[in-house]
Amino acid sequence: MKSAVPIATVILAILAAWYVAAALMNAPLQRDLYANAGRTDYSTQDLIVDSLNMERPKLPGPHQVVGELWRLVFATAPTSKRSLVYHGLITLEETLIGFLIGAGLGIGLAVLIVAVRWLERSLMPWIVASQMVPIIALAPMIVVILYQFDITGVAPKAAIAAYLSFFPITVGMVKGFRSPDPLQLDLMRTYSATPLQTFLKLRAPASAPFFFASMKIGAAAAVVGAVVAEVTKSEDGGLGARLLAGSYYGQTVQIWAALFAAAALSAALVGIIGLIGRAAEQRMGFIP
C-alpha cells in the first residue's frame, strides 16, 4: 500500500489543524466559564483540555463529534427520533427517489440535446439558469407550490434533490454522447447507419465512463438537495432537520454529527456507484 502513507499524513494534518482551531476558538468561551465559576487557578493545559470538551463549543473537537456519532448511530435505537440512523434513512429515501428522477431527466435532456441540434441553444440557457438560483431560496417555494397540489411528504424533497442532481448529469451525458472521435463516427457513415443505430451502437456505449462520472456527481448533489429540503421543512425529520434543530438549540456537537452523517451517506452512494462503474467499465473493456 504505497498510498497509505500520504493518506495517513493528510488525515493527521487535518485532525491537527482541527484540534488547534477548536482550542483557539473555544478558549475565550471556556475562560468566561471559568470566570463565572470564580475559578482562577487553571493551567494552560486545563484550559486546552476543557476547551476541547465543552458541552456547547463553537467548534467541537473531532473526538466529540466521533463520540456523538457513535452515540447517535450505534448506541441509540434506530427507531428513536434522536437516532441518526432513523434520520439518515429518511434522507436516503428522499435522495434515492430524487436521484432516480434527476438521472432520468438528466439523461433524457442529454439525449434530446444530442439528437436535435437546435435544442442545445434553446434548452441549455434554461438548464444553466435553473442552477444559478440559490437552492436555499428556491426550496421553500417548491415545497409551497407542490403543497398547493396536495403533494406533500417525501415528494417535494425528492423534487428538490432531483432539481440539483439532473444538471451535472445532463452536462456529463451530452459530453459523453459526443465523445466518439470523428473516425468512429465516419465508420458509421460508411455503413450508412441510421441516427438511431449510431446512437445505440456508438454514442450510448461510448458514453459509459461519462455516465458513471455523472452519476457520482448527481448522487452527491441529490444528497445536498435532500438535506436543504429538510432544513426547509424540518417537521418530517431527516439529517437536514437535525442540522436545523442543532443550530436552534446551539448544539454544535449535534450539528457536526449530522453533517458528518450526511457526508458519509454521500460518500457511500458515490462509492457504490464507483464500484458498479468500475465493474461495468471492466466488463466493457474500457479498463484492463
Next chain:
Amino acid sequence: MGVASTPSPVRDDVGKAPLNEVAIDIIGLSLRFDTRDGPVQALSNINLKVARGEFVSFIGPSGCGKTTLLRAVADLETPTSGAIRVNGMSPHEARAKRAYGYVFQAPALYPWRTVASNIALPLEIMGFDKTEREARVKKGLDLVNLGGFGNKFPWQLSGGMQQRASIARALSFDPDLLLMDEPFGALDEIVRDMLNQQLLTLWEVTGKTVLFVTHSIPEAVFLSTHILVMSPRPGRIFDVIECNFPRDRQLEFRETPEFMAIANRVRHGLRQGHSYDG
C-alpha cells in the same frame, strides 16, 4: 489507357475494361475546403477511370489530396464540382447500398466491443441474422489470421492485429470495393511487410477492387496494378504508372530490377510534382 505525364487535364484511365466493368469513374472532380485561413483547393480537375479488380495506389506528399479523393469516393466529402460514379452509382447511392468497405488510418475499433463483435458491427447494422453474422465473423477472423482472438478486446491486441481486425470488419459484408487510407502508416516496417503480403493474398482471393492511399513507395509498387502519383497545391494526378506484374508477388520481388525501375519512376514523379516548391 491514358498516361498523364503532365499535369494537364487528361483522362487517367486505369485498366482496359468494357464500360460495365468500370468500378470507379471520376470526371472533372474538384474539391475546395473553405477554412478559416481562406479556401484550400484540395483537388483540382481529377479524371480517373478504374476497372473492376484493379489495385490502385495513390501516392504523394501530405496535402496532395489523396485522402480527400478517397473520402469523396466514399461520400464522406462533397465535391465542389465534377462527378464520381461508383459501380455506376453516385457516391451517395453507393454508400446507401453499402458498396464499399473503408479502412481508416487508425483501426477505429470500438473499445467496448470484442474483436469478433467489432467485425460483426456492420453486419448488425445491415441486418444480417445471428447465424449469418457468426459465420461471417469466423470467416473474417480466419481471413486475416486472427482465429482465436475473437473474444479479445482491442487493447489486448497489437497495432498490426488491430488493423487486421479492421480489414476483416471492412470485408465482413463483402463489398466489391475496398477503400484503404494509409492502413499501415502507423505500423513498423516488419509488421507492414507482413501485412502487405497478406493484403496481396487477400486481394487475389477475393478479387476486390482496391483504392489504396499510401506514403510508402515500396508499398505502392509491391501492391498495385497501377500507381497514381499525386502532387499538392492544388491536389492533382501527376503521373499514372502501370505496375502489371504477376499477382502472386513475394517480398523478394522488391529486390528485382523491374521493381527498382518502377520505384524510381514513382520517386522521380514525386520529386517533379513537388519541385516548384523549391
